[in-house]
Amino acid sequence: xxxxxxxxxxxxxxxxxxxxxxxxxxxxxxxxxxxxxxxxxxxxxxxxxxxxxxxxxxxxxxxxxxxxxxxxxxxxxxxxxxxxxxxxxxxxxxxxxxxxxxxxxxxxxxxxxxxxxxxxxxxxxxxxxxxxxxxxxxxxxxxxxxxxxxxxxxxxxxxxxxxxxxxxxxxxxxxxxxxxxxxxxxxxxxxxxxxxxxxxxxxxxxxxxxxxxxxxxxxxxxxxxxxxxxxxxxxxxxxxxxxxxxxxxxxxxxxxxxxxx
Amino acid sequence: xxxxxxxxxxxxxxxxxxxxxxxxxxxxxxxxxxxxxxxxxxxxxxxxxxxxxxxxxxxxxxxxxxxxxxxxxxxxxxxxxxxxxxxxxxxxxxxxxxxxxxxxxxxxxxxxxxxxxxxxxxxxxxxxxxxxxxxxxxxxxxxxxxxxxxxxxxxxxxxxxxxxxxxxxxxxxxxxxxxxxxxxxxxxxxxxxxxxxxxxxxxxxxxx
Numbered sequence: 001x002x003x004x005x006x007x008x009x010x011x012x013x014x015x016x017x018x019x020x021x022x023x024x025x026x027x028x029x030x031x032x033x034x035x036x037x038x039x040x041x042x043x044x045x046x047x048x049x050x051x052x053x054x055x056x057x058x059x060x061x062x063x064x065x066x067x068x069x070x071x072x073x074x075x076x077x078x079x080x081x082x083x084x085x086x087x088x089x090x091x092x093x094x095x096x097x098x099x100x101x102x103x104x105x106x107x108x109x110x111x112x113x114x115x116x117x118x119x120x121x122x123x124x125x126x127x128x129x130x131x132x133x134x135x136x137x138x139x140x141x142x143x144x145x146x147x148x149x150x151x152x153x154x155x156x157x158x159x160x161x162x163x164x165x166x167x168x169x170x171x172x173x174x175x176x177x178x179x180x181x182x183x184x185x186x187x188x189x190x191x192x193x194x195x196x197x198x199x200x201x202x203x204x205x206x207x208x209x210x211x212x213x214x215x216x217x218x219x220x221x222x223x224x225x226x227x228x229x230x231x232x233x234x235x236x237x238x239x240x241x242x243x244x245x246x247x248x249x250x251x252x253x254x255x256x257x258x259x260x261x
Numbered sequence: 262x263x264x265x266x267x268x269x270x271x272x273x274x275x276x277x278x279x280x281x282x283x284x285x286x287x288x289x290x291x292x293x294x295x296x297x298x299x300x301x302x303x304x305x306x307x308x309x310x311x312x313x314x315x316x317x318x319x320x321x322x323x324x325x326x327x328x329x330x331x332x333x334x335x336x337x338x339x340x341x342x343x344x345x346x347x348x349x350x351x352x353x354x355x356x357x358x359x360x361x362x363x364x365x366x367x368x369x370x371x372x373x374x375x376x377x378x379x380x381x382x383x384x385x386x387x388x389x390x391x392x393x394x395x396x397x398x399x400x401x402x403x404x405x406x407x408x409x410x411x412x413x414x415x416x417x418x419x420x421x422x423x424x425x426x427x428x429x430x431x432x433x434x435x436x437x438x439x440x441x442x443x444x445x446x447x448x449x450x451x452x453x454x455x456x457x458x459x460x461x462x463x464x465x466x467x468x469x
């Protein structure tokens with residue numbers, strides 16, 4: 001049993017329990033808010049999903065988890081994240097056609113990589129379908145709130161293509177080339193996480209609109225999910241802690257959306 | 262091996278008879294109680310099928326796959342009732358309680374037949390925990406339907422969110438009680454504590 005991973009999971013579960021409490025309190029105060037409903041479901045699913053993993057890791061250390069209820073929970077959690085975004089930043093079907101096409105290609109590429117890494121077809125396809133929907137919703141929201149300039153979109157698209165290509169190449173090379181490519185991918189992922197984090201923090205300090213804040217904070221969670229699925233070891237643990245911080249920021253942004261609406 | 266179909270028939274016959282005499286909400290509750298028992302029987306068949314196909318083993322199937330199957334089986338009749346008859350909130354919650362209670366009762370009887378009924382204290386704890394767990398989980402999934410109707414938007418997201426929440430809750434309970442000792446007692450306490458928390462939250466929601 002990886003003690004550090006258990007402590008990290010315990011920490012995140014505790015934070016999520018507090019966020020769930022706050023989300024339910026927000027729902028009780030705003031019973032007619034769709035965003036508050038989805039926020040409660042989102043934290044509930046994330047909390048239970050983490051708790052499930054934590055209990056499993058304690059009860060059955062070093063045994064790979066088979067298909068279980070937490071897979072459904074994780075897919076539900078991603079769906080709720082998309083629902084939070086779509087309820088907070090409504091948009092038409094053709095809001096960001098080019099970006100959506102790019103997001104779908106990137107999401108499908110990720111699913112292919114997950115299957116190649118884990119060999120779990122059913123789970124990865126179920127989660128992947130929701131992931132496609134979530135990424136599409138995220139890029140639509142970012143486009144609607146003008147969170148990125150045209151140059152940033154092009155740069156981000158190129159970056160995503162480079163990341164997928166890098167991860168794909170690791171299957172075709174042996175060490176030491178493979179480890180160089182792996183390290184390069186980790187550098188790329190870390191830089192992108194820093195970029196999204198800085199963008200979100202700047203938006204918070206500039207007191208941007210609630211819609212922009214929720215779009216950026218949800219994008220941070222989505223991007224960290226991408227990073228976590230691609231990572232292992234020390235990098236995984238670092239990204240995991242950043243994700244925990246972002247879980248709190250999503251609540252702050254959603255609360256602003258609910259209060260303003 | 263137990264003859265679960267025979268147990269099912271023996272249990273539903275007296276309830277069917279009382280359906281003739283019962284009226285209103287009492288009849289609705291009894292009918293849904295039978296539906297819950299039937300959902301339990303079908304859920305056992307489907308879990309058995311998954312066990313045979315995946316080769317996970319009976320215990321692992323019960324821990325990991327059954328929560329997903331059972332919650333779906335409890336949810337489907339309520340979903341049908343909701344869309345076909347458009348009942349008010351109180352009626353759908355009453356139906357959910359009936360389905361949950363029927364499911365839990367039938368599961369408890371089958372458990373006693375297969376594992377023995379010597380220890381009253383253990384059966385009381387298990388009976389209470391399973392009963393509350395099935396009612397809480399089905400109540401949570403119906404809560405999603407009611408919210409979807411109330412807010413008139415994004416129905417699929419609300420329904421899937423609530424259903425996956427109930428599956429995960431059920432899965433966590435099954436995982437906890439799968440190991441003997443302290444974890445199983447924590448598992449038995451979880452549904453009861455959740456029910457209390459849910460009642461408090463519902464009361465606050467009604468006041469708001």
